Amino acid sequence: MTPSADIRAFMARLGHDFARPELLIRALTHGSIASVTRPDNQRLEFLGDRVLGLVMAEALFSADTAASEGQLAPRYNALVRGETCAGVARDLALGEVLKLGRSEMLSGGRRKEALLADAMEAVLAAVYLDAGFEAARAVVLRHWGPRLAQVAHDSRDAKTALQEWAQAQGMPPPVYEQTERSGPDHAPVFLITVRLEDGRHAQAQGTGTKRSIEQAAAQALLDRLEGQTT
Template identity: 85%
Template sequence: MTPGADIRAFMARLGHDFARPELLIRALTHGSIASATRPDNQRLEFLGDRVLGLVMAEALFSADLAASEGQLAPRYNALVRGETCAGVARQIGLGEVLKLGRSEMMSGGRRKEALLADAMEAVLAAIYLDAGFEAARQVVMRLWADRLASLEDDPRDAKTALQEWAQANGMPPPVYEQTARGGPDHAPIFHITARLADGRTAEASGAGTKRSIEQAAAQALLDRLEGRQ
C-alpha cells in the first residue's frame, strides 16, 4: 500500500521508513474505528510495551554499572510509564494521524493521554515487526534521548514518594479525593485533594488526566512536608 502524505510526514518525524506501512496504519488504529477487516492496535500495544521495556532496561543497565536493582527500578518506571509515552507521542505529533471513530474524535481522543501512550507503544511494535529489534531500539533511543539524559538518580513519581513517606511514618497510604470537576468532556479540569491520615492535605487542579492531577496534589503535599511551601 502507498501511505498518504500525512503518514509519510509522520514516518519522517518518527525516523523510520516502513517497508510495510500497513503495520503502521494498524498501530494507529483505535478500537473505536476497528472492524473485521481493520484490526485495532491493542495486540501491537502489548508487544510494543515489551519492546520499549527491553530497550529501556538495557540502556539503564549499561549506563550505570554500579546501580543496584533498587536504583534502576524507579528510573525504568519513569521512562516507560504512560505519561512518558504520551509525552513522546505529542513530541512527534502522533495524535494528528490517529485513526479514530467519530465519537472518540469528537471527545478529544487525539489529545487523550491513554490513547497516545497506547498508540506510541503500538508504533514501536510496528517498527519491530517491520525491521527488527535494532531498528526499534534506535528509534526509542533517539526519541527518549532527552529523557534519559535528564533522568534523576531517584525519579520516583510523587504518589509513590508520598506513600513511602506515609509508611515510614507509621501511616496508611494517602487518599486522593476528587472534590470537583469542570470543563468540557474532551478537556476536563480536575480538582484533587491529597490527604494523609494525620489530617494534612494539599490540593491541585488542572486539565489533563485525573492521575496527573493526583500526582500534582501529591507533589504539593510532599513540598509542604519538606518545608518547600
C-alpha cells in the same frame, strides 16, 4: 501501498522509513474505526509494550552499572508508563495521524493521553515487525533519550517521595480523594485532595489523568511540608 503525505511526514519525524507502511497504518488505527478488514492497534500495542520494556531495561542496566534493582525499578517505571509514552507521542505529533471514528474524533480523541500512549506503543511494535529489534531499539533511544538521561533525577516522583516522608514519620500512606470533577467528558477537570493522617493536606486541579493531578497534589503538600521545616 503508497503512504499519504501526512504519514510520510510522520515517518520522517519518527526516523523510520517503513518498508511495509501498512504496519504503521494499523498501529495508528483506533478501535473506533476498525472493521473486519481494518484491524485496530490493540495487538500491536501489546507487543510494543514489551519492545519498549526490553529496550528501557537494557538501557538502564547499561547506563548505571552500580545501580541496584531497587534503584533501577522506579527509573524503568517512569520511562515506560503511559504518561511518558503519551509525551513522546505528543512530541511526534502522533495525534495528527491517528485513525479515529467520528465520535472519538469529536470527543477529542487526538488529545487523549491513553489513546496517544497506546498508539505510541503500537508504532514501536510496527517498527519491530517491519525491520527488527535493532531498528526498534534505535527509534526508542532516539525519542526516549532525553528522558533516559534525566530519569535518575525524576524517578522518585512526588507521590513516592510523599509516601516515604509519611512512613519516616510513622504514618500510614497518604490518602488521595477526587474532591470534584467538572468539564466535558472528553476533557474532564479533576480536583484532587491528598491528606496525611495528622490532617495536613493539599489540593491540585487540572485536566489529564488522575495520576498526573495526584502527582501535583503530592508535590504541593511536599512543598508545604518543606516550608514548615525551614
